[in-house]
């Protein structure tokens with residue numbers, strides 16, 4: 001079944017709302033440059049508010065190993081999502097502590113898929129070059145290179161997520177800007193519609 005992640009959660013209220021809408025995972029952004037940055041304390045409280053079945057993911061952009069591990073621990077997230085220009089060694093070091101969603105641009109996909117193929121600690125997520133920008137990718141152009149098990153992000157929302165899933169069969173989808181009334185504040189109707197639209201698809205045809 002397709003996994004659905006709602007990113008950019010900045011309050012306990014929005015975390016509960018997304019969980020009730022059926023999200024499998026919530027993203028908490030700890031990159032200081034983001035308009036959706038959240039404190040580890042709020043992320044931790046939000047995690048306690050949604051119960052044990054909703055995964056919590058700490059989201060980072062070009063941040064040092066110590067900072068990633070410190071914030072992830074303080075927030076009690078279960079996995080981390082790594083954006084940016086990062087060495088394989090760095091990703092390995094983080095993966096020694098947390099399962100990693102490694103975010104790659106379309107141009108980097110083939111090389112990164114080679115590096116991480118068969119490594120259960122690292123899952124690829126293909127996203128637009130600027131995270132959280134709402135820019136959709138050219139799914140048809142990605143079709144040949146999209147690896148089984150990878151996730152998809154980039155401009156996904158209620159109106160296009162089903163089409164994206166049908167085209168690329170990702171293992172999971174992730175979105176933020178099309179699910180907000182303003183940066184960092186969730187639009188309940190959009191979150192509900194996004195989860196519903198993703199679930200309306202049949203999901204990946206390969207074994208998970």
Ligand SMILES: O=C(O)c1ccccc1NCC(=O)[C@H](O)[C@H](O)COP(=O)(O)O
Pocket residue numbers: 007008027029031033034035036059060061083127128130131132133134135153154155156174175176177178
């Ligand atoms: O959204 C941000 O502000 C952000 C900033 C820095 C690093 C990551 C960020 N978001 C990460 C996400 O997982 C987004 O959901 C993903 O990039 C898709 O965003 P969108 O195209 O707006 O749906």
